[in-house]
Structures are given as C-alpha cells and as structure tokens.
Amino acid sequence: MIKPLRGKAAPKKSSKKSIKKAGKPQPGVRADKKGIPPxxxxxxxxxLPEEIPKHPEEDPEAPARIKAILDNPSSRRSDSDIDFLASRPVRNLRIGLDYLKPELYLQNNAITSTIVVFGSTRICEPAAARRTMTTLKAALADDPGDKDLARRLAVAQRILDKSRYYDVARAFGRLVSEEAKKPGKPKCTVITGGGPGIMEAANRGAYDVGAKTVGLNISLPHEQFPNPYITPGLCFNFHYFAMRKMHFLQRAKALVAFPGGFGTFDELFEALTLVQTRKVKPIPVVLVGESYWKNAVDMDFLVKEGVIAPEDLELFWYAETAREIWDGILHWYDKSGTPLV
Known part of the structure; x- marks a missing residue:
C-alpha cells in the first residue's frame, strides 16, 4: 500500500455512493440508471412565466391592457392576418402564392400536358336552352307588347342554335380523355376556366370517362360556383387573371376556342399574341364554329388594313366537330415533327 506523503493531506477516496449522489438529477426529474433524464x-x-398573464392582484388594469394589445392587428401572426395579406404592400407575395398553390397541386397530380378549352358561359346544353325558350314564349304570349321579352326571346333562339356546341365540347373532352387512356397515345388533360356553358361541357366529357380534368376559376365580386364535373383537388380559385392565364398556357399543347364573349376573346387573343411574337412556342389554336368566328372577327380585313401579317392567319384554323378538332391537332403535331405527349 502506498503511503501518503508527509505534510500533505491524502486525497479522499470516492465511493460509488458519493458518485451517485453527485450525479443525482434535480427534484421532479426522473433519471434512468445511467443518470440520463427522460x-x-x-x-x-x-x-413558463410568459404563459401566465399578469395577475389582477398585482395590477387590476392588467387584463384589460393585455386584451387591448392582443385585439390589435399588430399582434396577429402575419400568415394568419387576412387583412394584412390582402393589403396592397403584400401584393407581390400574393402573386407568388396565386401561382404556387395550383402549381403544386398540378405537379402532385402528374398533370404535364393539357388541352385548353375556352367558350361562352352562356351556351348551355340543348335541353336547358329549350326550357328557356319555352318560358320566354309563354311570357311573351301573356304580354305581346313587351319589347324586352321579345329581345330576350330572340337571343334565346340564338343560344338554342349554338347549344350544339355544348355537345361538341363535351364530345371533345371525352375524346381527348379516352385517347389519353390508350397505350402510346397522347396523355393530355382537359383544362377549362371552370365555369358553366362550354367549359362545363368540356370538363363533363372528361368526367364521363372517369378522367381527371382541371378548372381554373377566378375570384369575382359576385358569388360563383365551379361546374360540378371538375376533379376535386384540381379546381383552383385565382385572385389574379395574370396567374390564371399563366397556368392556362404553361402546360398547353393546344388551345380550342368555342364561340364566346369578352372572356373567350381575352384568352384567345392573348394566346395568339404570345405565339405571334414567339414569346411562347407555336401551339395549335382551333376556332370552333367558322361562321361564328368569321362574323365576330374579320381577320382578312385586319390583313388588308396592314395591322397583322398574312402569315398570322396561319396561327389558327377552323373546325366544327370533336373529331375534326382532335385530328387537326394531331396533324399539326405530325407536321411539326414534335410528337404530342
């Protein structure tokens, strides 16, 4: 045994008992055998102290002050503050979110190639158009001198005449979606503005065969509803027309425009301008209903006036039936040397 040096105190031995005592956790913490807390x-x-509001016994006015602080918009978390998110300075962030949410949903649903269908919300299916005609005829019979009723009846007759385009749009949506299910055929998804009329018909055609179909709605001052044939999870409500238009064209392999009004013209001519200027690569643009479009827009007149070039007339063509539309698109891609996928 080694003896301690003289004149110095020998170090005390550390017993196992003392080691355990030194490593003992604080009260309330149950450690395991190795001294590690749970x-x-x-x-x-x-x-924590900040989880407990100041007690009224310490300051009777404290609860009211805390309530006033928490009720003020400044205390709201920014991502939960609707008023803040809707304010003008945050517009740049809203634009990004308006684009990003649909983009993520489309990616998650493997939507890579789309056929865009535009057309009037007012061109309903033939049965609905006939019901409107019957109602207006009865009303006018009761009041033959009502000029407004007479005008509305004449318009209803024109809508009934064009209601055949509802059937064409539905047949086209069905045809595109059926082809997408076949091996080796183009895997395209029908996409519309999500509203009634022609858009409903195209979505409905895809729905008829159990295919996914997309609707891009836009937020408007009045209440509106999507058509019931859009695939749940693929109906989007945009704040900005610009973001909606971007999503229309981002995956578009063709654009099919049925007879329509301001909205249809807006989407059609923006797309034609982008292709004309080669801001986007050329894609097939089909105008359904040659007589309607030639009466609505005199393209030859625009060429004669020198405001568009003769070659701009090559950016689109006319068709009448679902099969003509689809075969024309396939032919366009065949001639372009780039397969439709």
Missing part, C-alpha cells in the same frame, strides 16, 4: 415532452410539466 426525453423532454411537448407539453411542459410547469408553464
């Missing part, structure tokens, strides 16, 4: 839980056993 994993911290999400909910604390004791609240």
């Amino acid at each position: 994993v911290a839980q999400v909910k604390r056993r004791e609240p």
Whole structure:
C-alpha cells in the first residue's frame, strides 16, 4: 500500500455512493440508471412565466391592457392576418402564392400536358336552352307588347342554335380523355376556366370517362360556383387573371376556342399574341364554329388594313366537330415533327 506523503493531506477516496449522489438529477426529474433524464415532452410539466398573464392582484388594469394589445392587428401572426395579406404592400407575395398553390397541386397530380378549352358561359346544353325558350314564349304570349321579352326571346333562339356546341365540347373532352387512356397515345388533360356553358361541357366529357380534368376559376365580386364535373383537388380559385392565364398556357399543347364573349376573346387573343411574337412556342389554336368566328372577327380585313401579317392567319384554323378538332391537332403535331405527349 502506498503511503501518503508527509505534510500533505491524502486525497479522499470516492465511493460509488458519493458518485451517485453527485450525479443525482434535480427534484421532479426522473433519471434512468445511467443518470440520463427522460426525453423532454411537448407539453411542459410547469408553464413558463410568459404563459401566465399578469395577475389582477398585482395590477387590476392588467387584463384589460393585455386584451387591448392582443385585439390589435399588430399582434396577429402575419400568415394568419387576412387583412394584412390582402393589403396592397403584400401584393407581390400574393402573386407568388396565386401561382404556387395550383402549381403544386398540378405537379402532385402528374398533370404535364393539357388541352385548353375556352367558350361562352352562356351556351348551355340543348335541353336547358329549350326550357328557356319555352318560358320566354309563354311570357311573351301573356304580354305581346313587351319589347324586352321579345329581345330576350330572340337571343334565346340564338343560344338554342349554338347549344350544339355544348355537345361538341363535351364530345371533345371525352375524346381527348379516352385517347389519353390508350397505350402510346397522347396523355393530355382537359383544362377549362371552370365555369358553366362550354367549359362545363368540356370538363363533363372528361368526367364521363372517369378522367381527371382541371378548372381554373377566378375570384369575382359576385358569388360563383365551379361546374360540378371538375376533379376535386384540381379546381383552383385565382385572385389574379395574370396567374390564371399563366397556368392556362404553361402546360398547353393546344388551345380550342368555342364561340364566346369578352372572356373567350381575352384568352384567345392573348394566346395568339404570345405565339405571334414567339414569346411562347407555336401551339395549335382551333376556332370552333367558322361562321361564328368569321362574323365576330374579320381577320382578312385586319390583313388588308396592314395591322397583322398574312402569315398570322396561319396561327389558327377552323373546325366544327370533336373529331375534326382532335385530328387537326394531331396533324399539326405530325407536321411539326414534335410528337404530342
């Protein structure tokens, strides 16, 4: 046994008992045999000081002051503050979100190639158009001198005449979607503005054969509803027309425009301008209903006036039936040397 040096105190031996005592955790913490405390839980056993509001006994006015602070919009978390998110300075962030949400949903649903269908919300299916005609005829019979009723009846007759385009749009949506299910055929998804009329018909055709189909709605001052044939999870409500238009064209392999009004003209001519200027690569643009379009827009007149070039007339063509539309698109891609996928 080694003896301690003289004149110096010998170090005390550390017993196992004293080591355990030194490593003993604080009260309330149950350690395991190795002295390691349990994993911290999400909910604390004791609240932090900031979790407890100041007691009224310390300051009777404290609760009212705290309420005033929390009621003020500045205390709201920014991503939960609707008024803040809707304010003008945050517009740049809203634009990004308006684009991003649909983009993520489309990616998750493997939507890569689309056929865009535009057309009037007012061109309904033939049965609905006939019901409107019957109602207006009865009303006019009761009041033959009502000029407004006479005008509305004449318009209803024109809508009934054009209601055949509802059937064409539905047949086209069905045809595109059926082809997409076949091996080696183009895997295109029908996409519309999500509203009634022609858009409903195209979505409905895809729905008829159990295919996915997309609707891009736009937020408007009045209440509106999507048509019931859009695939749940693929109906989007945009704040900005610009973001909606971007999504229309981002995956578009063709654009099919049925007879329509301002909205149809807006989407059609923006697409034609982008292709004309080669801001986007050329894609097939089909105008359905040659007589309607030639009466609505005199393209030859625009060429004669020198405001568009003769070659701009090559950016689109006319068709009448679902099969003509689809075969024309396939032929366009065949001639372009780039397969439709």
